Amino acid sequence: MNNHVKIARVQVDLTQKQLADKVGVTRQTISLIEKGNYNPSLKLCLEICYAVNKTLDEVFWIERESGHHEKNKR
């Protein structure tokens, strides 16, 4: 579950704790998400996007890994 939360967070100059407070979770949750060690809820993803001023695609999109017949995606 890799993502760009850490990059996006640093770009808006927030610590894990500050981001956590902004989106209403604990610092540990942000840490685990950044490390890719789990699978946040859509609601939390959206809150993070709002906090770092990016969209879901920018922060959380992951290309489908090969092994799936790809019908091209934009």
Add this chain to the structure above:
Amino acid sequence: MNNHVKIARVQVDLTQKQLADKVGVTRQTISLIEKGNYNPSLKLCLEICYAVNKTLDEVFWIERESGHHEKNKR
């Protein structure tokens, strides 16, 4: 938690059951998500996007409602 899953699903001509099988959940889970009655995991959102050939932003993005001056959200 509104979204465009139903529209996207119909556009690619899948039933709830077919979509559920494709993404590896039950029909009930798809039904509840379409009804906006809960808050799927990022992983499931991505699977749904792959299945309907759209991106997270296209299916799950919700604009921040006004009061967006990053004070208290929630």
Add this chain to the structure above:
DNA sequence: TATTAGTGTAACATATAAATTACATAAAGG
């Protein structure tokens, strides 16, 4: 030193996503 800020992580508890089973309705087709 030592003290603080920022981060990683582990154990346990709680909240909730998701599965399972079941029943209901409506529509389409035999």
Add this chain to the structure above:
DNA sequence: CCTTTATGTAATTTATATGTTACACTAATA
């Protein structure tokens, strides 16, 4: 009619996201 398909939903269980508390380490700084 009857059966099947598609869908909504409720109750209960299971899996896991998230909270809480705690301890660790590094880097900077007094």
